[in-house]
Amino acid sequence: MAAAVSVEVVRWQALLGEGLGRVAGRFARVEPRRRAGRFVAGLLSGLSRVNCWTIAERVGERTPDGMQHLLSRASWDADGVRDDLRGWVLEHLADSDAVLVIDETGDLKKGTETVGVQRQYTGTAGRIENSQMSVFLTYSARRGHTLIDRELYLPQSWAEDPVRRERAGVPAGTGFATKSALALSMIIRALDAGTPAKWVTGDEAYGKDGAGLRDPLETREQAYVLAVACDHRVPGPSNVRVDELAGRLPKRAWQKLSAGPGAKGHRYYLWTRIRLNPAGKSGHHWALMRRNQRTGETAFYRCYSPHPASLPELARIAGRRWTIEETFQTGKELTGLDQHQVRTWTSWYRWTTLVMLAHAFLAIASAHARADTTPGLISLTRNEIRHLYSKLVIEPAYTTIDTLGWSQWRRRHQHRAKTSHYQRRHQDHDLQLEY
Structure with a gap:
């Protein structure tokens, strides 16, 4: 068993080295390229809190300055890394029946200075909160799924405020774009790059936008x-609501079909569809409906294909949307997708791109692990691979000297902050006495 794990560790090191090698040309100098590799290793190290301080400490750097420089001022091309990352993912996971899944996620924030933050609805909290929203594209294939693109949503209040834009480093040519527009730009970017994907899917925030996306x-x-x-x-001609249309259908019109496997087996629902004939449009159009057998709750979809598609295929594609939810969950839990403490446009894109690289490594490694499963054991999951990689590769390289050095650095930094705070309080007190 130990020998088998040792072999896997060697494979993982080679695989991560392959991914980092694919993006190496996007860095102007060797120092930021090597630091980016250490940054990704830190993201994979199982830290309870993930930021430049904790990552730098875990990978053996003496201060967080280098990691902060990597995200803010170092010379490298985050969009180029994204493109190379997509190519790496496709090399290992691509298939002709893959699905591009679009969705958004929100990160709760305090204050008003973090780029894109405002009070807005976020599904993360299920209510209106002070948050930062971003739109992601997941490549969902038979062998696995992972993020391949990202865009930060810039609300209109930010797009029309030149002072805030300048402080947050928003590029001059960046204007307001709806989330559907951001999603479309990522889909087109992927398709133009030759990404094999038969279908696109997403939730109703995107399905409702006919002119902007469908x-x-x-x-x-x-x-x-x-x-x-x-x-x-x-x-x-009748322009009827889709739920009214569903209510008119007889019981025999519904079929029990699987939306795909879940954690506890196949996810069965009742499904039906109605053929649509939108004026002036070619191809095949349907209204797809999914009903929960127990609660009767019904979900609705607009579907299009240039070629005929069966009801079971449409049900399967609708069920693939859950893969981006799982991707968000593992991205946040395993690689710190939502734990960034950056405020500027450039830093957000750089943090997120490196997180995507770390998550892609886990997705690819778990895909290979499923092809080589030991009898009597489930295959290695992303969670288990991250855990083993941290324990067997990253932690052994962390020394007592590193621990003591960071203790001194933290206490020195805290002493400076405390001294500065007391000086400001003293100065404010003196000014009040003068008046």
Whole structure:
């Protein structure tokens, strides 16, 4: 057993080295390139809190200055790394039936200075909160799924405020774009790069946008299954609501089909579809409906394909949307996707891109592990691979000297902060006495 694990560790080191090698040319100098590798290792090290301080301490750097410089001022191309990352993922996971999944996530924030932050609804909290929103694209294939693109949502209040934009380093040519527009730009970028993907799927925040997302996808003859709200109106002479249409269907119209495997087995629902004929549009269009057998709750989708598609296939694609939810969960729990403490545009893109690289490593490693499973054991998951990599590779390299050195650095930093604080309080007190 120990020998088998040792072999796996060697493979993981080679695989991560392969990924870092793919992006090496995007760094102007060797120092930031090597530091980026250490940064990714720190993201994989199982830290309870992930930031430049904790990462630098875990990987043996004496202060967090180098990691902070990597995210803010070092010369490297985060978008180029993203493109190379996508190519690396496709090399290991690509298949012709893959799905591009779009969704957004929110990070709760305090204050008003972090780029893009404002009070807005976020599914993370399930309510309106002070938060920063971003849109992601996941590549979901038979062998695995991981993030391949990201865009930060810049609210209109930010887009129209030149002072805040300048302080946060927002590029001059960046204007307001809806989340659907950001999603479309990522989908087009992936497809133009030759990403094999038969379908696109997403929730109703994207399905409701006909002109901004559905129509452009149809123009490219890109098939999609996009959720819509219950009050979505079906195109046609009657312009009826989709939930009213579902209520008219007889019981025999519904079929029990799987939306794909879940943690506890296949996820069965009742499914049906109605053929649509939107005026002036080619291809095949449907209103797809999914009903929970126990609660009767019904979900609705608009579907398009340039070629015929069966009801079981549409149900399977609709069920693939959960992969981005799992990706967000593992990205946050395993690689610190939501733990960034950066305020500027450049730092956010750099942090997020390196997190994506770390997560892609776990996704690819777990895909290879599933192909070589030991009888009597489940295959190695992303969680287990991250745990073993941290314990067997990263922690042994961390020495007592490093621990003591960081203790002294933290106490020195805290002493300076305390001294500065007391000096300001003393100065404020003196000014009050003068008046």
